[in-house]
Amino acid sequence: MIDIKKVEKIIAKRKKEINFLKNNEVLAIAIKNKRKEGELTQSEIAKGICSISYLSKIENGQCHPDNYYVKEIMTKMGMDLSDLNNKDYLFELKFFIDLMFEKNDLEMKRYLEKFITKGNGASAVLIRLGGYLYFYSYPEALKEIIVLNNMLKSLRDYELKALMYFIALYETDKYNFKVGLNYVEILSRFSVEHLSLNVLIDLLKYRIHVYLNHPILAYEMYLKLEKAINEKMIFTRLYDLYFYRILLLIFNELYEEAQIYISKISLFKNAKNNEIYLLRGLIEKAYGNYEEAIEMLGMVKNNFKDESTIYILECCAFMKNASLFRHYEKILNAKEIKSDYLNVVMKVIESSLFDDLYNIKNTITQNIKLIETKSKYNYFYKIFLNYLVEFQAMNSKYKTVMEIQNRLLQK
Numbered sequence: 001m002i003d004i005k006k007v008e009k010i011i012a013k014r015k016k017e018i019n020f021l022k023n024n025e026v027l028a029i030a031i032k033n034k035r036k037e038g039e040l041t042q043s044e045i046a047k048g049i050c051s052i053s054y055l056s057k058i059e060n061g062q063c064h065p066d067n068y069y070v071k072e073i074m075t076k077m078g079m080d081l082s083d084l085n086n087k088d089y090l091f092e093l094k095f096f097i098d099l100m101f102e103k104n105d106l107e108m109k110r111y112l113e114k115f116i117t118k119g120n121g122a123s124a125v126l127i128r129l130g131g132y133l134y135f136y137s138y139p140e141a142l143k144e145i146i147v148l149n150n151m152l153k154s155l156r157d158y159e160l161k162a163l164m165y166f167i168a169l170y171e172t173d174k175y176n177f178k179v180g181l182n183y184v185e186i187l188s189r190f191s192v193e194h195l196s197l198n199v200l201i202d203l204l205k206y207r208i209h210v211y212l213n214h215p216i217l218a219y220e221m222y223l224k225l226e227k228a229i230n231e232k233m234i235f236t237r238l239y240d241l242y243f244y245r246i247l248l249l250i251f252n253e254l255y256e257e258a259q260i261y262i263s264k265i266s267l268f269k270n271a272k273n274n275e276i277y278l279l280r281g282l283i284e285k286a287y288g289n290y291e292e293a294i295e296m297l298g299m300v301k302n303n304f305k306d307e308s309t310i311y312i313l314e315c316c317a318f319m320k321n322a323s324l325f326r327h328y329e330k331i332l333n334a335k336e337i338k339s340d341y342l343n344v345v346m347k348v349i350e351s352s353l354f355d356d357l358y359n360i361k362n363t364i365t366q367n368i369k370l371i372e373t374k375s376k377y378n379y380f381y382k383i384f385l386n387y388l389v390e391f392q393a394m395n396s397k398y399k400t401v402m403e404i405q406n407r408l409l410q411k
Contacts, residue, residue: 002149028061032154034077089123096127101196122159129166161190175339181208210244239268250282251379278304290315317353361391
């Protein structure tokens with residue numbers, strides 16, 4: 001994945017270089033990207049045409065180059081005017097992010113199909129990356145992230161901000177919540193203004209705080225987003241705001257209030273049965289109605305499929321239904337890219353199916369660093385610690401029990 005420290009250095013450098021990519025931006029990006037695609041050095045391109053320092057200024061948009069030099073450089077790299085016209089899709093990238101914000105699935109599919117063959121300009125790659133993430137094509141998204149990692153220094157501020165958002169989204173979708181939060185935090189250093197992107201970033205931050213079970217921080221983000229949504233009348237995202245609010249209520253065992261909110265969002269025009277099934281399934285599970293919970297959670301698809309399957313495995317463990325557990329376990333194991341954290345969760349739930357506290361304890365202690373890095377204080381973190389309490393109490397280690405219980409209270 002892209003190194004956060006590397007991005008921080010790029011941001012710091014750009015604050016000092018006021019003129020960075022301000023002049024002849026399309027030309028600068030096109031020449032630099034074409035040279036890197038051909039794995040050519042500045043020395044190789046500049047030889048016989050101009051000085052290396054002059055070529056560097058052209059690539060960084062820090063001068064108005066003479067047409068003679070531009071023509072010679074482009075000829076040497078096999079470029080023509082179409083390279084300049086087709087390499088710059090910044091406007092289209094912003095429009096694509098507007099579509100993401102509006103949840104315009106049909107138009108986004110059309111746009112993604114259009115840009116699959118639009119070359120390797122940064123904005124075109126970012127459009128593909130955003131589209132793959134939106135439609136849950138994670139292997140393809142990962143390939144585009146690798147491509148963009150080699151283009152970091154040539155990305156414009158807006159492109160870099162969009163990339164950091166997409167990576168934060170990728171990590172969050174893979175249940176790497178704390179890693180996702182690290183990428184989100186770096187986005188506050190960008191001064192780029194674009195309402196759609198900025199609200200998407202805040203919604204992602206809100207979602208991460210919900211899953212990490214940070215109720216105070218999540219509620220602060222909720223109030224901020226509710227105000228922005230009502231002031232700007234961007235109601236397409238009001239549903240998301242309430243959806244994650246309900247999840248937070250469920251994670252904190254406030255089921256009656258959660259049911260009131262579920263009734264409200266069910267009336268929304270853009271309400272999705274997929275997400276309503278997840279919420280109702282979680283409440284049924286909380287009340288011990290495991291068969292009803294499995295029925296609801298089994299109807300969940302797309303981005304919440306993995307999550308709902310994990311909750312189904314929990315229900316199977318509570319019911320001691322090993323055959324049903326194996327059925328849903330196969331579904332998760334068939335995934336092309338699966339989170340290490342999900343593997344740990346599955347192992348713990350599988351051990352609970354057979355009341356194997358010793359194996360639960362070993363799985364948790366062997367993976368404690370991963371657990372605390374990815375998900376400290378979230379729903380499963382609390383379950384893990386409660387299992388450790390049960391194991392230590394069984395072995396009469398009451399001092400250890402008190403220490404673990406104190407960790408639970410630190411949330």
